[in-house]
Amino acid sequence: MSYRAPLQDMQFVLNELAGLDKVGALPGCEDATPETVDAVLQENARFCSEVVAPLNVNGDREPSSWKDGEVTTTRGFRQAFQAYAQAGWQGVQHPVEFGGQGLPKLVATPCIEMLNSANLSFALCPMLTDGTIEALMTAGSRAQQETYLARLISGAWTGTMNLTEPQAGSDLALVRTRAEPQGDGTYKLFGTKIFITYGEHDMAANIVHLVLARTADAPAGVKGLSLFIVPKFLVNADGSLGARNDVHCVSIEHKMGIKASPTAVLQFGDHGGAIGNLIGEENRGLEYMFIMMNAARFAVGMQGIALAERAYQKAAHFAKERIQSRDLAGSAGPVAIIHQPDVRRMLMSMRAQTEAARALAYVTAAAHDIALHHADAQVRQEQDAFYEYMVPIVKGWSTELSVDVASTGVQVHGGMGFIEETGAAQYYRDARILPIYEGTTAIQANDLVGRKTVRDGGATAKAILAQVRATTVQLAAAESDSLQAIGRQLALGADALEAAVDYVTGNIKADIKAVFAGSVPYLKLAGIVLGGWQMGRAALAAARRLQDGQGDKRFYQAKIATARFFAEHILPQSAAYRTEIVEGAGSVLALDADQF
Amino acid sequence: MSYRAPLQDMQFVLNELAGLDKVGALPGCEDATPETVDAVLQENARFCSEVVAPLNVNGDREPSSWKDGEVTTTRGFRQAFQAYAQAGWQGVQHPVEFGGQGLPKLVATPCIEMLNSANLSFALCPMLTDGTIEALMTAGSRAQQETYLARLISGAWTGTMNLTEPQAGSDLALVRTRAEPQGDGTYKLFGTKIFITYGEHDMAANIVHLVLARTADAPAGVKGLSLFIVPKFLVNADGSLGARNDVHCVSIEHKMGIKASPTAVLQFGDHGGAIGNLIGEENRGLEYMFIMMNAARFAVGMQGIALAERAYQKAAHFAKERIQSRDLAGSAGPVAIIHQPDVRRMLMSMRAQTEAARALAYVTAAAHDIALHHADAQVRQEQDAFYEYMVPIVKGWSTELSVDVASTGVQVHGGMGFIEETGAAQYYRDARILPIYEGTTAIQANDLVGRKTVRDGGATAKAILAQVRATTVQLAAAESDSLQAIGRQLALGADALEAAVDYVTGNIKADIKAVFAGSVPYLKLAGIVLGGWQMGRAALAAARRLQDGQGDKRFYQAKIATARFFAEHILPQSAAYRTEIVEGAGSVLALDADQF
Incomplete structure (x- = not known):
């Protein structure tokens, strides 16, 4: 389909x-x-x-x-x-x-x-x-x-981000690519970059590489990185394409998934130097990169949601078509497997997680718009803090759940799911890169703990929790079993998240490793509680529409049921994450490296 | 490595x-x-x-x-x-x-x-x-x-199991392959079997196919299935190989993983009929198949554990070699990533789940031996009930966790994990078949609910829970923070499992679909609680050895730390599973099929 x-x-x-x-x-x-x-x-x-x-x-x-440098x-x-x-x-x-x-x-x-x-x-x-x-x-x-x-x-040209080197993956302090000023305002770059997505291709006339590199006198570590524009073809003053620049694709990777996306190894300066222009000021490259990384991280989070949606659609379609086994409560002949309770559970799990992640991501996007455009500085500041807190969650949580959703999608297909012709396996393979590139889940979690939670003493996290609590109050007050059930689980989730925020802010000075031992569980906990919050808000909105008698009744009923599934099947993991974070650091760190 | x-x-x-x-x-x-x-x-x-x-x-x-029928x-x-x-x-x-x-x-x-x-x-x-x-x-x-x-x-010949047909996957009632008696004690078989592992290959002189088929007058459904031996080469009276039988491999599947294992489509009887011999009595084929399926299901559970172990070893090796980022609590240069707390958490998660599943499986194997060989009939019966209860858990839980462990293994490798040359991706791809073949996790869970829990009114489950409680008492009485912490979490896990058993046995008559909506969560809950029980027993044994001063002290210390990790990071999911099972059936089943 x-x-x-x-x-x-x-x-x-x-x-x-x-x-x-x-x-x-x-x-x-x-x-x-x-x-x-x-x-x-x-x-x-x-x-x-x-x-x-x-x-x-x-x-x-x-x-x-790849052949002879061309892709x-x-x-x-x-x-x-x-x-x-x-x-x-x-x-x-x-x-x-x-x-x-x-x-x-x-x-x-x-x-x-x-x-x-x-x-x-x-x-x-x-x-x-x-x-x-x-x-x-x-x-x-x-x-x-x-x-x-x-x-x-216009899409006439395309762009790339050149950060990673063989010895510098998550740790950009280890970047070695060097840039030598030529005295005419340009630089010559020398070095090797790996994992460059669409670093070479045949879809556009020019490729604009943004490259992190070091000038000769730069400080060590990430504070000595500068950002350069290195176009594949130099650009003449009139905007037309000039000479081929000295950046060459020496190979592309053989990957488990996203195989159509060429992942290039780029060699800069093997034939005299790749000509580049400094962006902004020297040694501020990482800062600029971070600006675009926030957007890119959000976008990768969207990839997770997008892939989960596609995997869900495929599995639901298969489940409605595949005839196998009788209905448990019926005595007639075999039925479509969507009538089997566990298939139903798997599909609901895929659907509920996808919808929750979508809602959280779109709300985050709105915060970005308000933070940029609102007339009131106070509102801008609040919404910016919200956006900054959410970006690592949208990236980390949505991509982790996409792996789970795609895996469940294979399971729904049974043996057919493992056969490549069926297509479900592609999503499972494609999804696996999402929690890795553009910063692994651990990198997102470090960001969430360090810059987004500890730096303001947990203030943003607590402000968001107050909004979650307001939603639980509304849910509890609703005259609906479903809404009340959602409210109860959401309140328990909020308790768990609050305990985690307190633990993180309270222990970062005394025992930084213990806090970071729980960083990914904290990110996942925040994901399910805040995703659950959006599903709670969605259930409230759907209930209002049903009461108004407006719109598509069955859609709103399904939204409430899906929110309740999320509350009863996903949110209960909150307490387990709380235990991991608050009680579990000792056993994470107990062994010596040589005991593994 | x-x-x-x-x-x-x-x-x-x-x-x-x-x-x-x-x-x-x-x-x-x-x-x-x-x-x-x-x-x-x-x-x-x-x-x-x-x-x-x-x-x-x-x-x-x-x-x-595959080429021209040969593999x-x-x-x-x-x-x-x-x-x-x-x-x-x-x-x-x-x-x-x-x-x-x-x-x-x-x-x-x-x-x-x-x-x-x-x-x-x-x-x-x-x-x-x-x-x-x-x-x-x-x-x-x-x-x-x-x-x-x-x-x-001796390994001179090999064997296969022929159950699945295009229209008959999990549902063997739909098997259509037919067997016609020839009057000489043999039958001729006609039909198509798919997903036949090693259904054709070049590693041995003969292949002995065991085939489920229907005789003409057989009852409909699974009660009309008989089991036949259909050798690739007929066997002469003196044991030497005779004529080529009419069973032919028409293709093999293009799979996501376990690619070296040929998965055959076998055509029986396209050239006059494949000659087969009935095993046992007509119409009792499924019963015989079940006997060997129990062993095969246990073996697939072992595959999960085996794959998890291999993925763990690879990830641990990589984490000790890969230099990246500073130690969080130190100020020196970059260190091996095994010093990063989240890498440590991932490795501990892989290790703890693998060790727990291994312990549970080996204990299950011992029960099988006792059930077969013990002199006392009462002991045999008890151990057989234990073994029967455990088989779907060993199969379902160990294979589900193998997917998680292999996925975490890719994550430990970062971007390198997604590159096929690294090898971590193969485990991720290979693992995905394990929760599917030899009965999907849902099929195992159906078995656990129906034949293994409900049939004896939960008696076996409760008897096992009593043993778990005995271990929690020992752990609580130990003079060790770690053992007490393990005991606390195990006791909470036992509470959750007991609630689930009560729910399953108490509601099966009134609402069978609600019970089966929680069947896989029940299987996973049983897995972590019983795996956690074995880790609790392991910690007690290790503590005894440490007290005795015997053996490898660091091994025993690591075992206690790993058991504690399991208790604090895996066992807390018990309560979430309990909620899913006991409270969550309504939202699993709320939507109509056309709302998906």
């Missing part, structure tokens, strides 16, 4: 949970009218499902390939990317000034989800380009912006 | 937890002296790590292949299997009368673990042969035993 965009759920989340009306009322976001948003989503859904989704299987069976992408990708660019999809969230549509992040987010559901490998190229645009918007000079932005936003 | 058999942990479990001395004292098990067992394990470890393990990667890169296995497999046969490894647990070593299942179990750790794809061939031997021992005629057993036990 093909991909069908879950527009009804997306619209529900945009309108009922993420406050699209409020975002559309922000200065600079006025174009995001309900009509425009609806048209954009409809058209994007059509493009993604009709043009991009059918290429997903091809990418797995006929991966992008040939999967058949169909080049044409699809040109159609993507021509339709203006690369520009949805980018400035009108440079040819974009200037829509808020909240509107771009479902578009990103749809593109990734359709084809994770394909979507990586626009995602990296988004990151490049973001970095140039933030730290690029006016001249750099004028040279590059319009061409990146 | 290569595989190193965890002999120290195996010996600890055999001796301290599974009662090897008591098993060795059973009538018929006298050969299992400590010296013999030690020699068998040492030699098996050497064979598996030196001969079989190096072929594991090859099997993934150069899968078995060529991965280079090296044929020779390794001949060496395996010549060394007598196929016969470890089979009767001396037919050339086996006649050792108890408890001794065969670590051998099976080692072979599967070394090479899951390779080990499948002996595993299926074990099943064939088991079925013939149970239900074959004396003549059938004399024709086949010695040759299967």
